[in-house]
Amino acid sequence: VFFLCCTPSTFAQESEYKVKAEFIERFTRFIEWPLDSQILDPSKPFVICVIGDNPFGNFLQEMAKNRKIKEKKTEVWIVTEFSRLKNCDLLFISKSEKNRLSEILAEIEGKPILTIGDTAGYAESGVLINFYQAQNSIRFEVNATAIQKSKLKFNARLLKLARIVESKHASF
Amino acid sequence: MLLFNRLSIKGKLTAIMLFVSMLTLISGFTFMIILEIQSFKSDMITSTTALARVIGDYSVVALAFADKTECQRTLSRLSTVPHIEFASIYDVDGTVFASYQRLGVHSKIPPLKNSEAEFKNGYLEVFHPIIEKQNRYGTIYLRASTQPLKEKTVRLIFTMVVFMFALIGALFLLTGLVQGVISKPILRLAEITRHVSKERDYSIRVQETREDEIGILYSGFDDMLNQIEKRKEERDIAEKALRESEERYRRLVEFSPVLIFVEQDNKLAYINSAGLRLLGYNSPEELLGRSFTDLFAGDYDNSVVPTQSTLEKKFVRKDKKLVDVELTFIYTSYEGIPAIQGVALDITESKRLRQATQRMERLAALGELSAGIAHEIRNSLGSIILNFKQLSTHLELPQMSHRSFTNIELGLARIQEIIKGILDFARPAPSSLKKVSMHKVVDSSILAIEKEFEQAGIRIIRAYTEANDNVLIDYNQMIQTFLNLFLNAKQAMPEGGDLTISVDAKNHTVEVGVRDTGKGIPSEILERIFDPFFTTKSEGIGLGLAIVYKILEQHKAQIFVESNTGRGTQFTIRLPKAE
Numbered sequence: 001v002f003f004l005c006c007t008p009s010t011f012a013q014e015s016e017y018k019v020k021a022e023f024i025e026r027f028t029r030f031i032e033w034p035l036d037s038q039i040l041d042p043s044k045p046f047v048i049c050v051i052g053d054n055p056f057g058n059f060l061q062e063m064a065k066n067r068k069i070k071e072k073k074t075e076v077w078i079v080t081e082f083s084r085l086k087n088c089d090l091l092f093i094s095k096s097e098k099n100r101l102s103e104i105l106a107e108i109e110g111k112p113i114l115t116i117g118d119t120a121g122y123a124e125s126g127v128l129i130n131f132y133q134a135q136n137s138i139r140f141e142v143n144a145t146a147i148q149k150s151k152l153k154f155n156a157r158l159l160k161l162a163r164i165v166e167s168k169h170a171s172f
Numbered sequence: 173m174l175l176f177n178r179l180s181i182k183g184k185l186t187a188i189m190l191f192v193s194m195l196t197l198i199s200g201f202t203f204m205i206i207l208e209i210q211s212f213k214s215d216m217i218t219s220t221t222a223l224a225r226v227i228g229d230y231s232v233v234a235l236a237f238a239d240k241t242e243c244q245r246t247l248s249r250l251s252t253v254p255h256i257e258f259a260s261i262y263d264v265d266g267t268v269f270a271s272y273q274r275l276g277v278h279s280k281i282p283p284l285k286n287s288e289a290e291f292k293n294g295y296l297e298v299f300h301p302i303i304e305k306q307n308r309y310g311t312i313y314l315r316a317s318t319q320p321l322k323e324k325t326v327r328l329i330f331t332m333v334v335f336m337f338a339l340i341g342a343l344f345l346l347t348g349l350v351q352g353v354i355s356k357p358i359l360r361l362a363e364i365t366r367h368v369s370k371e372r373d374y375s376i377r378v379q380e381t382r383e384d385e386i387g388i389l390y391s392g393f394d395d396m397l398n399q400i401e402k403r404k405e406e407r408d409i410a411e412k413a414l415r416e417s418e419e420r421y422r423r424l425v426e427f428s429p430v431l432i433f434v435e436q437d438n439k440l441a442y443i444n445s446a447g448l449r450l451l452g453y454n455s456p457e458e459l460l461g462r463s464f465t466d467l468f469a470g471d472y473d474n475s476v477v478p479t480q481s482t483l484e485k486k487f488v489r490k491d492k493k494l495v496d497v498e499l500t501f502i503y504t505s506y507e508g509i510p511a512i513q514g515v516a517l518d519i520t521e522s523k524r525l526r527q528a529t530q531r532m533e534r535l536a537a538l539g540e541l542s543a544g545i546a547h548e549i550r551n552s553l554g555s556i557i558l559n560f561k562q563l564s565t566h567l568e569l570p571q572m573s574h575r576s577f578t579n580i581e582l583g584l585a586r587i588q589e590i591i592k593g594i595l596d597f598a599r600p601a602p603s604s605l606k607k608v609s610m611h612k613v614v615d616s617s618i619l620a621i622e623k624e625f626e627q628a629g630i631r632i633i634r635a636y637t638e639a640n641d642n643v644l645i646d647y648n649q650m651i652q653t654f655l656n657l658f659l660n661a662k663q664a665m666p667e668g669g670d671l672t673i674s675v676d677a678k679n680h681t682v683e684v685g686v687r688d689t690g691k692g693i694p695s696e697i698l699e700r701i702f703d704p705f706f707t708t709k710s711e712g713i714g715l716g717l718a719i720v721y722k723i724l725e726q727h728k729a730q731i732f733v734e735s736n737t738g739r740g741t742q743f744t745i746r747l748p749k750a751e
Contacts, residue, residue: 026237029236029305030233137239139239157229157230157232157233161233
């Protein structure tokens, strides 16, 4: 018996952030966390962190309530303090954090944390996956350089679907 | 099956081997083709399913992130797989997400099915779920044309059929070689058997040593021929001996002068040629099948036949004449069936001789006796007559006594005549033989009685042969003989009739026949008519035929008599011819 998700057939009809919350869960399916991380510790939940203004409303919590990620319970944290970032497995960086993006990225550098954003230029700045809007559908881009540096392993098929961008050393 | 039975061993072997081989080949090839087609199908299912899985895998992420463009691109790559005519991807809700059609193919998108691989309407339809890590993303549908499968199948069957025919051809050749090994020796045996039965030549032999069953057959056949030949030789010898023995006995029986017969089941089964001669028949067929007792004269009582006996019998010949036989027979078996075997000896002649001898003895005794008596009586009678005559001349007697005297005188004269006859018979006068023509003697005799016979209504018929009929006879005695016979004939025909007198000159004899058409002589007294003093007539003294017999005896002549009661009597006198 398969555990079938309730993937909506057409995302366009759904709320943008509901789709994005869904996509976030799906990314985890095609990305492997390193074996020496807490990901293998069944006592710890899979932690999805949102830093900055939460644009998801309740969508993330609803998604997390019903899903297991990496066969573990899923928790959603709204993070404000940098110190807590190191315990995240996945980090959504809100648009509001645009100005301190490099600080946040620096804080978690070298850690197996999947960074996701939905702000133009985030990918070029070093966020691993960044949503963008194309022809009424939600697409995503990835930073190939960051992925190479990251401890996370991306499924090639996922990468194939994404728009590939390189890092730009912009100073915010 | 009838056709098969008519085949030679060679043909049968070929037929059986070909039949078995073809059966094996056809069933094997059919089985192979079926397996191969199934394998083709299963291969096709496997490959198409694998393709579906690969496409599914490729489409997982695109499905996960609802990227139709990417899905479409993935499906369009199927253009490199020529037999895939149609493909579609359904999302997890069963809605068609993306689809692909080969150029020129127009088809409706089929309703979603869960998981299936099915050959249908010349296609293989495969539905395969798109799953990754227990997450279902949708379903892929592939429709593959079975054209390559059909082509492959046709190629396979064609190859198989060609191969099979090649094999059968090879088998046919091989069968020819193999059956030769078995049928040739058997055919050889058949050829020898044909030769033996056709030519009756048992000297032929197979003369071949082999280690196999045919070898046993060969040596057995030769042994059999040896035995047949040996037995044939033995049988030939035995048959020859038997034939010779049979021939000997057959000749012995066939040429025996005695009648030999076999009667079986009351029917004559065999009679030899002497028997045929005796009975006056020409071929055995006239007699075979008839009862032997039919040949007996008079009635024969079958119920009191002794088991082995010698009887005196009379047979009736074909020409109705009687033959006296002495019949000896035994009960035996002939060809395994109870039968009577018998021998009949012709005793006609010996019986006649015996009777003649007896008669002569009788006559001689009678002659002696009567001559003695007659002599004594004649002497006394002489003096009685002399004294009576003297007495009659000296006595004067009355008329009545005179007549008595005359009667006595007549009686005495009659007595004297009888005495003279007896003495003539007993001591006939020595005869004086002269050579005369027989028919002249007969004519002289006839002349004496002609008138008297005419008055009695008797016609005299002469039948003389114009040949030398000279005989050496005492003329007077012969005349007396004929007159006696004529007188007998006249007495046999009181109502008149024919008297036929024949003179027949043969090679060495002259026969005179005297035949009347009178009342005949009963057979029971026929033998005694020549006896002296035997008479059936009231006035005769019974010396007439006795004297005839005596005279003929002195002439070394023979007399025969045949008589049929009511039809007449024939006397035949046979005299030696004078040269």
